[in-house]
Amino acid sequence: MHQRTIGEILAEERTKHHISIPKLAAKTRIRQSYIVALEENRFDELPAAVFVKGYIKTFGRVLGFDDRPLLALLRRDFKESSEGTLIPREFIAPALKRFRQPRAITTAIILLVVLFGTLFSYVLFQWFQLQRPPEITLISPADASVVGPTVVVRGVTDFDAVLTVNSQPVALQPDGSFETAVQFVTEGVVTVVVEAQDKQGKKSTEVRQLQVQF
CATH class of the missing domain: 2.60.40.10 (Immunoglobulins)
Incomplete structure (x- = not known):
């Protein structure tokens, strides 16, 4: 079952009230390009997360709907980066996986080096034991x-x-x-x-x- 996105809900609320994007921009004092980006879920083209949350609250006040479910969706689907921008959570797990995989490979290589080093030292010790005369x-x-x-x-x-x-x-x-x-x-x-x-x-x-x- 398709779950509606933040952009789809905002677009539905705007069209339900028969308000055009230019008119909504004038009422909210938000750029038209930001309203279009919001409705098309292009959050990478928007400013910091604090502004995006403010836009959603403003839309709710102007269009007369409860903004809390949309803010909850925003928290569910996005995470704030260290710079304050929104990052889709679906991109975070693969990034962490890519980050962890080299560490796992490095650990495996270190373990193999230690294992072969120990084995080589043991074989070398036994060889020297065989080569030396009795003490x-x-x-x-x-x-x-x-x-x-x-x-x-x-x-x-x-x-x-x-x-x-x-x-x-x-x-x-x-x-x-x-x-x-x-x-x-x-x-x-x-x-x-x-x-x-x-x-x-x-x-x-x-x-x-x-x-x-x-």
Whole structure:
């Protein structure tokens, strides 16, 4: 069902009273071009919203009709811009949609960049982990320390590495820790060599120089 527009209602009221546009312009002191624009719903050719509301009230007073329903229609169909002009509400939603769409696209791009950045960092980290040799943290003995004939070698390495101390295999605990005793039969400067090798054959070595005294 067709809903009458503000312009149609104003034109009907004017013709119902048999008043021409020039005569109405003279009675209301409103430009004829503004009256034509109002009746043809060309609100973009009219001045600020406050004047348009005043024109409608003046028409109501001169033509003898209640202007409140027309002002309600004006509020329903139009919104005032920051400059005070009237903007059809049907144009506001598409404009907001166009404004929001780039923001949504920008957000999606940022999320994709973050996702791929995280994935790339993870893959790069795993690659470096595969390329590096197993780490050895030797807790004891300290380098250049004076020891007796029995030395306890204690430390931590990668849990899946193969460990040797002075070429002798040493069992690892599930967390990669190890401990073994090395016997020396002579006094003097000795060397303890701890070596860890991973499945790819990469090796790490820690060396301690010790002074053995009986």
